Amino acid sequence: MADSGSMKGLTRRDLLKIVTLSGGGLALGWVWPARAETNEPAAPRSPDPFEPNAWINIHADGRIQVRLARAEMGQGVMTSLAMLLAEELEVGLDQLQIEPAPVAPAYVNYLLGEQATGGGTSTRDAWNTLREAGALARTLMIAAAAQTWGVPESECRARRAQVHHADGTRRLTYGELAATATRLPAPSSVELKAKPDWTLIGTSPRRLDTPLKVRGAAHFGLDVRLPGMLYATIARCPVIGAQISGWNGQAAHAVPGVIDVFAVRYGIAVVAETSWAALTGHARLEVECRPRVNTAVTTERLHSRLRIGLNGRAPVALKEGDVSRALARAALEIESVYEVPFQAHACMEPMNCTADVRPDGCDIHVPTQSPAATRETARHLTGLSAERIRVHTTFLGGGHGRRREQDFVQDAVELSQRLGRPVQVIWTRADDLQHDYYRPMTLHRLRGGLDAAGEPVAWFHRVVGPSVLARRDPGRLRDGIDSLMTDGAVSLPYRLPHRRLEYRRADTPVPIGLWRGDGHSHNAFATECFLDELARAGGRDPLELRRQLLAESPAHLALLDRLAEYWAAPVPEGQGRGLALVEAMGSRLALLAEVSVEDGKIRARRFVAVLDGGQVVNPDAVRAQIESGIVFGLTATLKGAITFSDGQVEQADFGDYPLLRFDEMPEVESILIDSDAPPGGVSSIATPAVAPAVANALLALLGRPFRTLPIRL
Structure with a gap:
């Protein structure tokens, strides 16, 4: 990991430096200044907030090498991040040679605090960094051309790795300009393109990794x-x-x-x-x-251990109003307990x-x-x-x-x-499934109070489960609260007059770790299902109740407005319809599910997702992430669970840890709300919404709640 001590006191402005390479090339790189343990001279300070995430290498022969500082694991960052840089560099994606970045403090992901990929942070972290990196290179190319021709820079324009003069007769390639640009001082600021001038951002070009994978040239x-x-x-x-x-x-x-x-x-x-x-x-x-054998580690014993934590005292993660008094005065009080099992990652490529x-x-x-x-x-x-x-x-x-x-x-x-x-x-598949760092088993106790009009007046939620931070980053534990375990429960967007959230740590011998959606993946199941139970008890429509509780949040209302026509449409015979709302990683998603029961089995028929993820860099990539998140979440909702007997994981392959099959894939429609806000994360936004949307659809269809995952009839 990067030396966090060497990063203290540094700003993004410290990180921009122009490095001249031998051979007449221009290297625009992100390097760490001298005080961060490097022999390079300190970089001149720049007023712009550059981040150390990627660099460009422009060769005299015209080659443009781009280093990718985030891992391509199917989510499409190889294309999306290249689009950010190419947009401002004024080059085509076909003109770039992309290579993985080396390990260096310059490539730290500031949203994670280390050089790593995860949590839907890649595009968010790179949004300004890569565009500014590309704009810097473009600015120097234009300055080099203007100097070569002896004309004002305002008469020069960059397009597809060339600088053209306004007279329409002169042009120079970036490769031809590299040596001249090397001798130019770095600009104190760069100007990013206006949104109407974008030619790449907001489009869906062909993915750069697909041809490599089709040809078998991609190296895993x-x-x-x-x-x-x-x-x-x-x-x-x-x-x-x-x-x-x-x-x-x-x-x-x-x-x-x-x-x-x-x-x-x-x-x-x-x-x-x-x-x-x-x-x-x-x-x-x-x-x-x-x-x-280890008879102490069985699914039943682990479950019993967590159930103890549902009662007694627990650290308070959030307190608004007086929940106890509000519950005592409520016309109706409801209590439910939700159960979420251990889940494996089940990557297609074993470790x-x-x-x-x-x-x-x-x-x-x-x-x-x-x-x-x-x-x-x-x-x-x-x-x-x-x-x-x-x-x-x-x-x-x-x-x-x-x-x-x-x-x-x-x-x-x-x-x-x-x-x-x-x-x-x-590693074998059995190694992968039986020696994983699992998504934690959790229990959730929720109590809600309704007034005489059926409106929620009190909300109590206790999360019980082991601590992920205690193993990965114990310094981030605060007053007994694991923020990863309460993610999504703390930040509920609904306006509730009295609310209390508690976290009861209940560690187990089972190794646990990060999983797609982290705390949202279990908290959304509990909170969104309980909200539907409150709606049903109060005789309220689930969508309209959410609208009421989100009356002060136009961004959330916009999601529900887009779903309203689907929600109001007649429900197909034999099907139930449910919805869930998730806010995570700077994005918001509303998900509608249509579910049936056929031959005693639950079948997800259709999902409609509405996403407000800020500026969409690559619409096809975003839709693919929503679809893959639904597949991942649907597997966990209906199939997946890691169970233990005598200390051993009982699952050894995809025969007993089944994944969603092609013939089980539902129809998915994704609606992307256009926004000028910076991009939010999308890789994990859909997964947490699937389980509550499906459970709520079954509640509407069968008239009874489903509070345990995976869902069984």
Whole structure:
């Protein structure tokens, strides 16, 4: 991770610097100033709020290299972020060569506090940075052309990596201007294009990563091949809290191609010349664990442990008005308990990492969301200085927060250091499902009071569950409150006169971590379902009740207004209709679900999503994120749950942890509200809305609430 201490006292203005490269090229880079432990001279201060996220390299031969500081894991940042830069640079996407950025403080994601990808932050963090980076380069190209021709800059205009003179006869390419631009001083400010002049932002060009994937040219972690590389798998104790007490590697060693079997820090490694041999040896390895079972870790016991936290005292995360008095005076009081299970990430590409540790350095090729944390892990294990460790971020076959962890990196670095050769560590699907950092199990107790007119007057919510921050970032815990666990419950947009939110920490032995939507993924289920229960108890229409509670929020009302015609349309026979509202990552989304029950099974027929995500950079990419979020959320709503028996995860493959299938995919319509506000995050906005929208549709259809996930009839 970046040295946070070296970042103190620095502003974005410290970060702009023009660096001249050999060979007559112009490099416009984001570099850390001298006081942040670099030998480069301090950069001249600029009045503009630049952020250190990306850089451009313009060569004399016309090549334009762009470094991508965020991981492409299917969400489309390779295209969307390039669009921001290309818009202001005045080049086409087809003229860019994109490469992953190295690990450096210059590429820190300020919304996450580290060089990492996640939480719907990529476009938000880059919105000004990349446009200003492109505008700076364009400004210097125009200045270089004006100087070459001896004309005012106002007579020059950039278009598709060329500067044209107003006379229509003269033009110079960026490559031809690079050497001249190198000698020019950096402008004190740059002018961004006005929205009516945009040619890329707001359009949906073809994704840059798609041709690579179609041709098989995209390199994922499992595609890495290095000279002399070995393959390895690691067998771990399946029982939580157990340690390996013995193992027998004879059968594994007998597999052709297996080189060695030995103990490592976290299990038993099978090392082979091919991936097939490593996986076959892994299957034949015999491992003994102590204890063999852990009867304390079962789903029932874990659930009971959390239920204790529903009663008694708990730290208060938010208090408005006097909930106790308001409930006592209410004409009707309702109480409900909602239950959310552990969830796996189930990435399509299992965890893997390739490390090449040498006495003089280390190269790591890995599908990671956190390259800075990866380098820090290698530095800690090898003792090498950070400058001698290079992280090469590949394409990611899904992330959802799982690839911000470091366990698979530790495996590869340790083995390569021990064997003195490059090693690619491969996890099996069972490894992935049974040794994940799961979305936490949570329980939610809600109490609501209605007045005689059926209007909500009191709202009490207690979240009970383990703390994600206690493991990942304990310094962020405040007065016993884990803000990740209360996300979405604290920031309810509804106007309620009396409201109280509590968080009762109830840690379990189960490893937990970040998951798509984080706290919103469980809190939205509880709050949006409970709001529908209150509406039903008070004889109110769920959409109209939300409109009333959002009367002072025009932005939220706009979402509901766009859904109103769908809500008012006749409900197809045999179907129920429900909705949910989620606000997260600077975006707002209203989701309508139409659900039926066919042959005793729940079937999601249609979703209509209305998104206010600020300025939409790439509409197709945003719609794809909404659709993928619905798929992810629908899987968790109707199918997914990690369960435990005798300390072990009971799910080992997609046969017992099923995902949504093609024939189960509902129709999805996405409506994007046009906005001049900066972009919000969209990668995780739809997932939390799915479960409550489906549950509320079933409440309307069947007349009874569904308070436990996954939903069962």
